[in-house]
Amino acid sequence: MSKRETLIVAIWKEKLTYKQSVAAVKRIAQGIQKKQWPFLIGIAPNPFAYVGVANELRDTGMRLVAQNILWEAESGSFIGEVTSSMLGEVGCDYVIVGHSERRRYFHEDDNIIARKAEAAIAAGAKPILCIGDSKEEKEAGKTADVLRRQLTETFDRLGSVLNGEQLLIAYEPVWAISTWRSNRPLPEGAEIAELHAHIRAIITELVGSSLANSIPLIYGGSVSGDNAADYFSYEETEGALVGGASKTPESFLATLAAAKRGMERRASKGNASIHD
Ligand code: PGA
Numbered sequence: 001m002s003k004r005e006t007l008i009v010a011i012w013k014e015k016l017t018y019k020q021s022v023a024a025v026k027r028i029a030q031g032i033q034k035k036q037w038p039f040l041i042g043i044a045p046n047p048f049a050y051v052g053v054a055n056e057l058r059d060t061g062m063r064l065v066a067q068n069i070l071w072e073a074e075s076g077s078f079i080g081e082v083t084s085s086m087l088g089e090v091g092c093d094y095v096i097v098g099h100s101e102r103r104r105y106f107h108e109d110d111n112i113i114a115r116k117a118e119a120a121i122a123a124g125a126k127p128i129l130c131i132g133d134s135k136e137e138k139e140a141g142k143t144a145d146v147l148r149r150q151l152t153e154t155f156d157r158l159g160s161v162l163n164g165e166q167l168l169i170a171y172e173p174v175w176a177i178s179t180w181r182s183n184r185p186l187p188e189g190a191e192i193a194e195l196h197a198h199i200r201a202i203i204t205e206l207v208g209s210s211l212a213n214s215i216p217l218i219y220g221g222s223v224s225g226d227n228a229a230d231y232f233s234y235e236e237t238e239g240a241l242v243g244g245a246s247k248t249p250e251s252f253l254a255t256l257a258a259a260k261r262g263m264e265r266r267a268s269k270g271n272a273s274i275h276d
Helices: 018-032 047-057 084-090 100-105 110-122 135-139 143-158 189-207 249-268
Strands: 007-011 040-044 063-066 094-097 126-131 168-171 217-220 239-242
Touching: 007 063, 007 094, 007 249, 018 040, 018 047, 018 249, 040 094, 047 063, 047 084, 084 110, 094 110, 110 126, 110 143, 126 143, 135 143, 143 189, 168 189, 168 239, 189 217, 239 249
Parallel strands: 007 040, 007 239, 040 063, 063 094, 094 126, 126 168, 168 217, 217 239
Antiparallel strands: none
């Protein structure tokens, strides 16, 4: 199996202003320095803060992650949008596409999402494709069908564009997003690992094992310092999108530290997997 990158991203959505974003990056940079991290760390600020955050990220080793992109690779007349050339100019490394909030509130379908993924690749960035089931779909036992549909429609369009190591997939169950301070049950690390194995099997069917094995599978949904050690103790989980728990530098740093402990636990067990 090829060695895939592991990536943990702070997603600030619209929660932090420009000044708050720049200040937060400075504090995270101080918090991570002089430590060895077994994963890459990404920051996904609000678009208004891309330039300021990109400047702060320089020489920190952290990556800039865009929250969105216009689906056209070439800029045209799309008021208010951020294009691939703008993201290329600012030095963006990854672009999140298909997030459930974009699907729900901005009516983005799998076709638009696939085009956005293509635009990200044109910008020289890697798309992080989010897929996930709703609470109703989970309760109706439709999780596997939903994931297969989302993956099929995206890979039908993207399959011929991809040539390996250009895409990450984030499993983000809609029912687990932004529940980190509530008592709602969250998935256990083993459950996520199981779903990741299933997702990889679907991708293998769709595009073959060589491309499928180049794609890191990451998880998002209320990841925090409380659960990251469990989630990262399974080799099937190769990263995280961290929303609520990244809103303060301290809680994001606690999440990174827990993820590191999980990966160390995994290594000490000889790469724990659901198959162990
Ligand atoms: P959360 O957000 O960590 O607050 O659940 C994750 C996301 O929206 O991707």
